[in-house]
Amino acid sequence: MPRWRAQAFLAAISLASAQTFPNSTTPPTNGSSSPLNNADSPPFYPSPWIEGLGDWGEAYAKAQAFVSQLTLLEKVNITTGTGWQSDHCVGNVGSVPRLGFDSICMQDSPLGIRFADYVSAFPAGGTIAAAWDRGEWYRRGYQMGQEHRAKGVDVQLGPVVGPLGRNPKGGRNWEGFSPDPYLSGIAVADTVRGIQDAGVVACTKHYIMNEQEHFRSPGNFEGSFVDAISSNLDDKTLHELYLWPFADAVRAGTGAIMCSYNKINNSQGCQNSYLQNYILKGELGFQGFIMSDWDAQHSGVASTFAGLDMTMPGDTDFNSGLSFWGPNLTLSIINGTVPEWRLDDAATRIMAAYYYVGRDTASVPVNFDSWSRDTYGYANFYAKTGYGLINQHVDVRFDHFRSIRRTAAMSTVLLKNNGVLPLKGTEKWTAVFGNDATENAYGPNGCPDRGCDNGTLAMGWGSGTADFPYLVTPLEAIKSTVGQNGGVVQSVTDNWAYSQIQQMAKEASVSIVFVNADSGEGYITVDGNMGDRNNLTLWQDGDALIRNVSANCNNTIVVIHSVGPVLVNSFYQSPNVSAILWAGLPGQESGNAIADILYGRYNPGGKLPFTFGSDAAEYGPDLIYEPTAGSESPQDNFEEGVFIDYRAFDQKNITPVYEFGFGLSYTTFSYSNIKVTKVPAGEYTPTTGQSKAAPTLGNSSTDPAQYQWPSNFTYVNTFIYPYLNSTDLRTASQDPEYGLNYTWPAGATDSTPQARIGAGGAPGGNPQLWDVLFTVEATITNNGTLPGDEVVQLYVSLGGEDDPKVVLRGFDRLSIQPGQSATFHADITRRDVSNWDVAAQNWVITDAAKTVYVGASSRKLPLSAALDTSDYR
Numbered sequence: 118m119p120r121w122r123a124q125a126f127l128a129a130i131s132l133a134s135a136q137t138f139p140n141s142t143t144p145p146t147n148g149s150s151s152p153l154n155n156a157d158s159p160p161f162y163p164s165p166w167i168e169g170l171g172d173w174g175e176a177y178a179k180a181q182a183f184v185s186q187l188t189l190l191e192k193v194n195i196t197t198g199t200g201w202q203s204d205h206c207v208g209n210v211g212s213v214p215r216l217g218f219d220s221i222c223m224q225d226s227p228l229g230i231r232f233a234d235y236v237s238a239f240p241a242g243g244t245i246a247a248a249w250d251r252g253e254w255y256r257r258g259y260q261m262g263q264e265h266r267a268k269g270v271d272v273q274l275g276p277v278v279g280p281l282g283r284n285p286k287g288g289r290n291w292e293g294f295s296p297d298p299y300l301s302g303i304a305v306a307d308t309v310r311g312i313q314d315a316g317v318v319a320c321t322k323h324y325i326m327n328e329q330e331h332f333r334s335p336g337n338f339e340g341s342f343v344d345a346i347s348s349n350l351d352d353k354t355l356h357e358l359y360l361w362p363f364a365d366a367v368r369a370g371t372g373a374i375m376c377s378y379n380k381i382n383n384s385q386g387c388q389n390s391y392l393q394n395y396i397l398k399g400e401l402g403f404q405g406f407i408m409s410d411w412d413a414q415h416s417g418v419a420s421t422f423a424g425l426d427m428t429m430p431g432d433t434d435f436n437s438g439l440s441f442w443g444p445n446l447t448l449s450i451i452n453g454t455v456p457e458w459r460l461d462d463a464a465t466r467i468m469a470a471y472y473y474v475g476r477d478t479a480s481v482p483v484n485f486d487s488w489s490r491d492t493y494g495y496a497n498f499y500a501k502t503g504y505g506l507i508n509q510h511v512d513v514r515f516d517h518f519r520s521i522r523r524t525a526a527m528s529t530v531l532l533k534n535n536g537v538l539p540l541k542g543t544e545k546w547t548a549v550f551g552n553d554a555t556e557n558a559y560g561p562n563g564c565p566d567r568g569c570d571n572g573t574l575a576m577g578w579g580s581g582t583a584d585f586p587y588l589v590t591p592l593e594a595i596k597s598t599v600g601q602n603g604g605v606v607q608s609v610t611d612n613w614a615y616s617q618i619q620q621m622a623k624e625a626s627v628s629i630v631f632v633n634a635d636s637g638e639g640y641i642t643v644d645g646n647m648g649d650r651n652n653l654t655l656w657q658d659g660d661a662l663i664r665n666v667s668a669n670c671n672n673t674i675v676v677i678h679s680v681g682p683v684l685v686n687s688f689y690q691s692p693n694v695s696a697i698l699w700a701g702l703p704g705q706e707s708g709n710a711i712a713d714i715l716y717g718r719y720n721p722g723g724k725l726p727f728t729f730g731s732d733a734a735e736y737g738p739d740l741i742y743e744p745t746a747g748s749e750s751p752q753d754n755f756e757e758g759v760f761i762d763y764r765a766f767d768q769k770n771i772t773p774v775y776e777f778g779f780g781l782s783y784t785t786f787s788y789s790n791i792k793v794t795k796v797p798a799g800e801y802t803p804t805t806g807q808s809k810a811a812p813t814l815g816n817s818s819t820d821p822a823q824y825q826w827p828s829n830f831t832y833v834n835t836f837i838y839p840y841l842n843s844t845d846l847r848t849a850s851q852d853p854e855y856g857l858n859y860t861w862p863a864g865a866t867d868s869t870p871q872a873r874i875g876a877g878g879a880p881g882g883n884p885q886l887w888d889v890l891f892t893v894e895a896t897i898t899n900n901g902t903l904p905g906d907e908v909v910q911l912y913v914s915l916g917g918e919d920d921p922k923v924v925l926r927g928f929d930r931l932s933i934q935p936g937q938s939a940t941f942h943a944d945i946t947r948r949d950v951s952n953w954d955v956a957a958q959n960w961v962i963t964d965a966a967k968t969v970y971v972g973a974s975s976r977k978l979p980l981s982a983a984l985d986t987s988d989y990r
């Protein structure tokens with residue numbers, strides 16, 4: 118059956134916002150994967166129920182036992198947020214006082230804890246990706262989880278693999294890992310395992326295609342209303358690119374997934390039945406719960422049927438006091454529109470995630486408040502009630518600063534070195550330049566949610582932030598090193614003090630110039646950048662700063678702190694620019710980490726998790742910065758398919774400045790002896806069979822009298838509760854459209870056993886996709902005089918006409934002593950050599966000839982061998 122069909126069904130059930138459908142929607146019945154044919158999202162119902170697949174059996178059983186005890190109102194409570202700024206966390210659901218079960222606490226961010234004191238500020242996802250180190254990704258996840266756990270957080274709102282990074286200007290790319298799905302997939306899986314092993318639920322986000330900030334939500338743009346952008350893509354691109362890392366996160370057991378603000382193929386992210394029901398809970402066998410992004414829910418019943426399990430922060434608009442769920446969810450059950458098993462399933466999924474990570478034993482009461490740093494204040498910040506102790510100022514940092522420093526150094530990429538690095542620390546005269554070398558005059562947390570670019574850049578802006586406990590600046594760390602060795606260090610940190618800069622550069626024996634480029638979440642605009650970057654050049658006149666220094670000093674070292682690639686055309690080839698380092702967004706130990714690299718205390722081994730080009734247009738379609746259809750959803754057609762980042766450069770034969778996977782060391786490595794071994798594996802069998810029928814864990818009364826506000830109840834103003842205001846259902850709904858005779862989607866209430874999906878069968882997809890088909894080995898030799906790390910990369914050419922030249926399918930970071938060799942080892946799975954077949958609706962190994970490459974970057978691949986897949990087809 119063609120899955121991407123023109124269907125106007127969702128339009129009928131969208132209560133809150135009109136759906137628009139493009140005119141030309143020829144269904145791809147012939148297996149075509151042309152993206153523009155597919156700007157619609159077909160309905161898929163019912164929403165699959167949790168079954169305890171994979172290793173979820175025990176958690177499922179515990180969750181089912183818990184939810185079986187709950188009343189209807191209690192089940193509504195744990196699925197519905199209590200409203201914006203109503204409680205201590207960035208999001209909370211209702212509690213179950215009868216059973217002593219506290220509200221579940223959701224807290225930002227993907228790099229630490231937002232809105233709290235005595236927490237660590239870890240390197241950003243897009244920075245630690247450059248370490249290419251599974252162990253460090255796990256450790257960072259674990260340490261973040263430990264901190265959340267100790268503050269009383271149940272669900273950490275991270276990690277991020279959406280945005281994936283389709284275009285480098287995307288404002289939130291830095292929160293995620295890499296535009297390469299394989300690299301992102303491994304990074305997200307290790308991060309999820311780390312967070313959850315620490316006893317906290319990871320919420321992988323934003324599902325899906327949340328690739329830009331402009332128009333991500335419906336709202337005002339320059340004074341007029343514009344509906345949310347629709348990211349339009351085809352089934353093949355979905356599977357081979359954007360869904361890939363989500364599959365890894367699900368396979369790693371992510372307890373929660375956050376649906377996104379944007380529309381996908383013109384259906385709202387949080388009520389897209391195809392993506393939530395069919396793809397995520399069906400094909401990927403996701404056993405946890407889907408939570409809405411903040412205010413990304415736009416309907417009640419429609420989102421319930423489309424698979425949403427938790428609404429955040431719970432109110433229709435911040436502080437409206439009204440909800441699409443809460444009383445409306447109670448009503449939709451008792452008026453017979455939504456079957457109770459769907460609510461049972463949502464509650465069971467939430468509780469299963471809770472038990473899966475061991476929250477029943479790991480939980481401590483929340484000991485901080487997101488909305489105030491004061492020790493005493495209101496428990497209900499918006500309502501201004503519940504005055505008391507709100508911040509216990511618990512220090513949860515442990516000794517995490519050590520690994521933060523080390524991983525920031527491990528993630529630093531050496532892009533150019535004329536032999537000047539490492540510095541000895543005994544240089545007579547060190548000059549440091551740039552406002553990026555020093556501290557924000559307002560303090561490291563002086564701009565709310567890091568919404569400015571003042572001082573050294575160590576994280577982007579928006580909700581994906583944490584307060585710095587301190588921020589070691591590059592200038593401080595350089596001074597400390599050079600000072601100990603008796604040298605001279607001076608600095609000019611005003612980028613526009615041209616004469617002082619030029620004068621000092623002339624005197625210096627080495628000049629170190631710090632420059633940056635920032636971006637963030639769209640609710641804050643910095644220097645005219647509404648989240649997304651307006652361009653790829655350096656900020657704060659960085660190019661002029663480098664010019665002013667390098668024109669006067671033949672030993673100019675440039676350090677770039679940035680959210681992603683920047684254009685380096687104006688300086689990278691200059692002979693006076695003797696070295697260039699990309700240090701990303703390193704977190705609290707920024708200065709120490711870069712000094713470790715500059716002075717050779719740590720030999721750089723990071724490699725770029727994206728491509729440095731010489732023109733923004735090389736990366737493919739631009740972001741959409743202006744409304745394209747009046748007030749209607751801008752249509753963002755992902756015409757480039759799977760060709761983003763290095764795949765686009767390869768396809769268009771553009772030579773990058775620094776390619777994906779590139780990075781130098783203070784030593785050198787050589788590659789030899791590739792060896793490919795075939796591993797016996799069975800034939801791939803699509804999953805068949807049926808699920809069990811949906812269990813109903815309660816059979817609640819439909820008598821409205823039972824769901825009225827308890828007498829004597831002291832409620833918090835604008836808080837969302839599950840209770841009804843009236844025994845007249847229409848009155849209780851406060852909804853003029855209550856009871857309108859909508860035709861709800863066919864099958865939405867069907868609780869009978871459902872057919873399993875061929876490409877599914879277990880969390881992440883068909884388990885046979887992870888069968889190892891080949892092992893690959895190669896010898897890597899350190900030819901220099903220093904110990905160093907080499908990130909060895911394995912790429913595969915899938916060989917088809919529509920395939921990228923090569924795709925990353927393996928890597929390892931090896932530490933090798935001088936003169937020594939190490940063996941690189943990688944497994945190639947069935948999934949690694951498969952393509953998504955839209956007609957078969959499954960992964961297939963095509964008969965195109967396949968090749969494996971091993972080398973130092975996406976463009977330095979000295980070793981290769983044929984991959985004979987004939988036995989596995």
Ligand SMILES: *[C@@H]1O[C@H](CO)[C@@H](O)[C@H](O)[C@H]1NC(C)=O
Nearest residue numbers: 138139140141142745746752
């Ligand atoms: C879509 O169809 C409508 C009605 O036929 C027409 O008015 C409109 O111009 C078409 N839009 C495009 C983009 O073709």
Ligand SMILES: *[C@@H]1O[C@H](CO)[C@@H](O)[C@H](O)[C@H]1NC(C)=O
Nearest residue numbers: 190191194211212213214220
């Ligand atoms: C729902 O949660 C609220 C907030 O935690 C709590 O006050 C209320 O008692 C709960 N209701 C039920 C029925 O458990």
Ligand SMILES: *[C@@H]1O[C@H](CO)[C@@H](O)[C@H](O)[C@H]1NC(C)=O
Nearest residue numbers: 439440441444445850851852
């Ligand atoms: C119920 O939902 C509708 C929108 O579907 C909303 O207008 C109404 O205010 C909600 N009612 C309550 C009591 O929150």
Ligand SMILES: *[C@@H]1O[C@H](CO)[C@@H](O)[C@H](O)[C@H]1NC(C)=O
Nearest residue numbers: 558559568569570571643644
């Ligand atoms: C901080 O940044 C803001 C804009 O981002 C700018 O207006 C302001 O002048 C800067 N202040 C300092 C002290 O750097």
Ligand SMILES: *[C@@H]1O[C@H](CO)[C@@H](O)[C@H](O)[C@H]1NC(C)=O
Nearest residue numbers: 644651652654655656657658
């Ligand atoms: C690019 O954006 C930055 C930040 O807003 C700005 O400083 C810079 O001048 C812009 N570059 C160009 C070429 O407009």
Ligand SMILES: *[C@@H]1O[C@H](CO)[C@@H](O)[C@H](O)[C@H]1NC(C)=O
Nearest residue numbers: 535537670671672673692695
């Ligand atoms: C810079 O110029 C001086 C004087 O010509 C020379 O001794 C030195 O080696 C040069 N340094 C670099 C890094 O080129």
Ligand SMILES: *[C@@H]1O[C@H](CO)[C@@H](O)[C@H](O)[C@H]1NC(C)=O
Nearest residue numbers: 825826827828829830831832
């Ligand atoms: C109302 O609350 C008070 C104080 O908690 C209690 O004494 C009283 O019995 C309650 N009344 C009812 C009707 O529940």
Ligand SMILES: *[C@@H]1O[C@H](CO)[C@@H](O)[C@H](O)[C@H]1NC(C)=O
Nearest residue numbers: 438439835836838842843851
């Ligand atoms: C209950 O209904 C009344 C009007 O009948 C309204 O003023 C009040 O805000 C409602 N309360 C809640 C919590 O919905």
Ligand SMILES: *[C@@H]1O[C@H](CO)[C@@H](O)[C@H](O)[C@H]1NC(C)=O
Nearest residue numbers: 445448449452850855856857
């Ligand atoms: C049932 O309740 C929901 C939530 O208030 C409402 O949207 C829907 O229209 C109601 N259906 C009927 C048949 O009354």
Ligand SMILES: *[C@@H]1O[C@H](CO)[C@@H](O)[C@H](O)[C@H]1NC(C)=O
Nearest residue numbers: 129855856857858859860861
């Ligand atoms: C609702 O619509 C269905 C089909 O359109 C129709 O059969 C049914 O009679 C309607 N019910 C009411 C109460 O209007």
